[in-house]
Amino acid sequence: MSIKIQPEAIASLRGFEMPERLGFGTVMAPVMFRARFQDGRWSDGELLPYGPLALDPAAKVLHYAQSCFEGLKAYRYGDEGIGLFRPERNAARMAHSAQRLCMPPVPESLFMDAVNVVVAHCAGLVPGNSGESLYVRPFLMGTQPDLSVTASRAYEFYVIASPSEAYHPGNMRLWVEREDSRAAVGGTGDAKVGGNYAASLQSISRLKARGYDQSLWLNPGNRHTVDELSGMNFFAVMDGALHTPALNGSILEGVTRESLLTLARDAGLEVHERAIDIDDLLQLVASGTCTEAFACGTAAIVSPISELGDGEQRYRLAQAPGPVAMQLRTALLDIQEGRAEDRFGWMHLVQVASL
C-alpha cells in the first residue's frame, strides 16, 4: 500500500510542543493515519494533521456502535530507536474484533503500515523515561449514513497516538461484581469493541462510591468464575504457582497476559490457565494460600491488587505488590525498553522518519 504523507502533517509535527504534564491518553499527537473502505476495497492510506472527523449524523457507529479498537505502545528502545511490542498480535485481535461485528478486517499489512507510519513520524514524541511511551490507538468504524440496523458498507480506519506518562494505578482494590455483567454468553466479551466498555461504566461508578478502583467481572454464563477486570486480565499466586482464568469466549485475549504467561513459564514458575471459582479464590486469600494477585494490560503492564471486596466482606492480599508481580513486570519492561535480550522476537523496530 502506498501512504500519502500530507505536507500539513509534517508542518503539524514540526510545530508541535510537548506539554510538560502528559497524563495517559489525554495529549494527542498532531498527526493521524486514515484509510477508507468502500465498495469492497481499502483506499490508500494518508498521514494527516490530527483534527476533527467529519461524520454524517446518521453514521452507523454513532447509533449502533459498529466500531472496534486496539491499544499498543511505542517505547524508546535502547540506542536503536523506537520499538513496538508485538504489534502483529494487535493486528490479529483487531481482525477478530472486526469480524465479530461484521466489519471488514483491516489487513495485517495495512494495520502494520499504518502503525509504523504514525510511530515513525512521531518518534520525537516518544518520551524517554522508563515506563513512558507513545500510546498508539488504531480504531475502525462503520460510517455509512443509514438508520437501518445492518452492517455498514463504508468504514474508516484511523491510527491516533498519545505521548503518555507511565500509568501506575498503584495498588488496586477490586469489587467483585455480582450484579452487572461486562459481556454476554455468546456476546462480544472476547472482542475489543466499544459496547463492552460502555456497559462497564455503571459498575465502575458504583464501586468508586464504595472506595474501590475496578470491577472484578465474573463469567456471565456461570456467574461464579472470574473473567477479568475492565480492560485488564487477572492473575493470582497460590502456593507459589501462577493462576489465571483460561480463555473462555468472554475474556479478552490480552497481549500482556500471553506475554506474562510465556515469561513465567520461561522463569520456571508453575502456571495454570483454568476456571477460577470466585468463592474458592476469596477463601484462599482469607486462608493465606493466595498470597498475591495482580492485573495486567498494555497501559499499566502489571498492577498489584491489595484487596477484594465482596458485599460486606473484604479480603486483603498478604503481598501487594508481591514478588511474582514485580518479577514479571521487570522482565517484561526490560525486554520492551531494550535492557534485556529480545529472546522471543517480540520487539518490532520502527525506522524513524526524517521530518
Next chain:
Amino acid sequence: MSIKIQPEAIASLRGFEMPERLGFGTVMAPVMFRARFQDGRWSDGELLPYGPLALDPAAKVLHYAQSCFEGLKAYRYGDEGIGLFRPERNAARMAHSAQRLCMPPVPESLFMDAVNVVVAHCAGLVPGNSGESLYVRPFLMGTQPDLSVTASRAYEFYVIASPSEAYHPGNMRLWVEREDSRAAVGGTGDAKVGGNYAASLQSISRLKARGYDQSLWLNPGNRHTVDELSGMNFFAVMDGALHTPALNGSILEGVTRESLLTLARDAGLEVHERAIDIDDLLQLVASGTCTEAFACGTAAIVSPISELGDGEQRYRLAQAPGPVAMQLRTALLDIQEGRAEDRFGWMHLVQVASL
C-alpha cells in the same frame, strides 16, 4: 429553553426536494437539532442545517460506545396537522438508557422541545399515505476527547429525521438464536444503546445465509425463555389469548409493545405477560395451539411471523398474518393516523412552523 433557529436551516428546508423513493431511514431531512452538555449543564438548543458532525478522533463515543438513541414517528394526523405518538415514553426511556451508560439524562422538556422543533419545521416532509411517516431519531453521545475508560464530561444531543415509506418486512421467518446473546444478565438489554445492536449483527448475518429474516433472542440468564427480536418485541396467540415475554431486565420496554397490550386488554382479549419457554412455544406451534405470532416495534408497528427455525427443525405458524395481529395493527394505526378517537391520550399534536 430557548431554541435558536438558524436562517440557514430555514433556507435548507425551502430548498429541499423530496426524492421519489424514500425507503426507510435513508433519506434525511435537511435540518437537525443540537444541544450540548458541558460543565454540568445543557446549552440552549439550535436548529441547524443537516450536515457532518465535527468529532474529535478521541471522542469517547467512537471508542467506548457511550451513546444511546430513540426512534419515534410523526404522522399526518387527520386535518389537524402532525401527530407524534407517545413521545414522552421515548423521553423517559432515553433518560433510562443514558443513566445505564453514566450519561446525563436529557431532561424531558429538552427532549420534547427538540423533537417538536424538528417536526414543526419538517411538517412539509411528513408523507401523507397511510403507514408513511417522518421517522424521528434523537441520539445522545459522549464527545470528550480522552482515551481513558471513564464517562465523558461532554455530550451532544441531536435529533435528526427521515421521511420514510411504510416499513413492511412482510411475513418474517425467525431463527431461534441458541449460540449468541443479544445482551448480558445485568447488562444493557433494557437500554437502547448501540452495543446491543452491534452485538446482534453476527447472528443476523448467519441467519440470512440460512434464509431467515430475524433472530429470536433467548434470555441470556436461563438461555431457555424468549426475550425479543433485535429491535422488536415478541407476541404469540395461544388458544385465543395474547402472550408476550414479561419485562425481565434484558428486554427493551417497547412503546408499541405497551400500547398493543393496552389495546388488547381494551378489546377484551386475555393477555399474559410471562416467561415463555422456547421449547414449550415450539411445541405449541407444532400442535396448533399457538396459531399466530408477531413482532412489534415503532418502525413496522406489527409484523407477522410465519415460521420459527431451530436447528434442523422448522415450525410453521397456522396463520400469518393472523387475525389478532391485524386487529391490533389496525386499532393502533387508526389512532396514530387520526381515524379513531384518541381514547388513551396518546397523540401529541405538533403546531406546524411557518417557513
